[in-house]
Amino acid sequence: MQPDLRGLTRADIETALTGLGEKPGNAGAVFLAVHRRGAVDLAQLPGVPARVARALARAFTLQPLPLPERKLVAADGTRKLLFRFPGNALAECVVLPGKDQQTACLSSQAGCACGCTFCATGALGLKRSLTPVEIVAQFEACLREAVDLRSLVFMGMGEPFLNWENVKKAIKILSDSRGRHFQQVKMTVSTVGVIPVIEELTTSDLRVRLAVSLVAADPGLRARLAPMENTYPLSRVLAAVREYCRARQAHVMLEYILLPGVNDRPSDSAQLAELIEGIPCRLNLIPFNPPGGPGVAAPRIKEFQQELIAAGVHAYLRQEKGADIAAACGQLAAGGDK
Ligand code: SF4
Structure with a gap:
């Protein structure tokens, strides 16, 4: 099947047009027609010369954007929101309400191959x-769901850096000034630590923010x-994060999921503070949310935060949302939770 024009960045469209013998300068109009003007038919791309549209139709399709099933x-x-993508690939995204703004949490993969033991997505394996x-869908x-969407995080199902080429294309499509023009600095990509992509981001011209899930210091x-x-x-x-922060003059968001009796001892906070010393960061402490259920009490979470603050760490408690619909951190299981 021919590729879907919706999945191309503007640079990709320029390359495609050149390959089709058309002027690459038409790429902006094509991108605008597809991503802003809601074109649904390659025969009718508003603002695009008919000859260019006909040439694109020889090489591409324009499929309707997938819609959530539930x-x-x-x-x-x-x-x-639950999507059922082709091949029965289930993936969920979440809209998180905030005081002044709403955040979209997107999935990068259906399931995940990383196998983190505290995570419902990890238990699914990778589809x-x-x-x-x-x-983009x-x-x-x-x-x-939220016209006042102000930020976007890749913290849903999957490890975004193990699907980096596609996530990168989506970032470029969503931030393009001829499309949604959603600012890259309002996007955060979270990883459990895929070093080659952290290194790539260090020298990349992408402006997205980096978040790293620490899990345990030991x-x-x-x-x-x-x-x-x-x-x-x-x-x-x-070490890669330190270089990222130095080279980009940037802060990083560090995340630490608190598993009662497992990684929340005073020795854990001491080891953690030592490990991240000198990294310009904000550390979010996340209470553990068991698959399918509301979060468990995290009796040590405030003490743990105080221990970190006393050691000089900017530590915050993350307000968990949506635990009653298994939408909180670590709970996404693509319908397997209900
Ligand atoms: S925590 Fe993230 S990386 Fe680990 S299994 Fe879950 S989705 Fe994958």
Whole structure:
């Protein structure tokens, strides 16, 4: 089947037009027609010369944007949307209400291969990576739920850096001034620590923000909770993060999911503070949310935060949302939760 024009960045369209013997300068008008003017038919691309549209129709299709199959609404206003993409690839995205703005949390993969033991998505394994169109479809669905969407996080299902080429294309499509023009600085990509992509971002002209999930400071414990530690040890991940912050003059968001009795001892906070010392960061402490249910009490979370603050860390408690519809951090299981 021919590729879907919706999944092309403007630069991709320029290349395609050149290959079709057309002027690449028409790419902006094509992009505008598809992503802003709602074109649904390659024979009718508003503002695009008919000859160019005919040439594109020889090489591409223009499929309707996929729509969510189901929506759940939580008591706090969080909305979770379930998509069933081709090949029965299920993926969820979430709209998180805030005081002044709403945030879209998108999935990059249907399932995940990383196998973090505390995560419902990890328990599914990987079905497949999502295409740029499937990622854009989630954003558009979130936008229909929340016109005042102000930020976007890749913290849903999947490890975005293991589907980086497609996530990168989606970022470029969503931030293009001829499309949604959603600012890259309002986008955050979260990883459990895929070093080559952190290194790529360090020198990239993308302006997205980086978040890193720490899981545990102790390497042995981290390897048990997040097997990615065996490929990319946290000490090396944080060395890459330090270089990222230095080269870009940027802060990083660090995330630490608090598992009661597992990684919340005073020795854990001390080791954690030592490990991240000197990194310009904000550290979010996230209470553990068991698959399918509301969050468990995190008796040590405030003490843990105080221990980190006393050690000089900018530590914050993350307000968890949508736990009653299994939409909170670590709970996305593509319908397997209900
Ligand atoms: S926490 Fe993230 S990387 Fe780990 S299994 Fe879940 S989705 Fe994958």
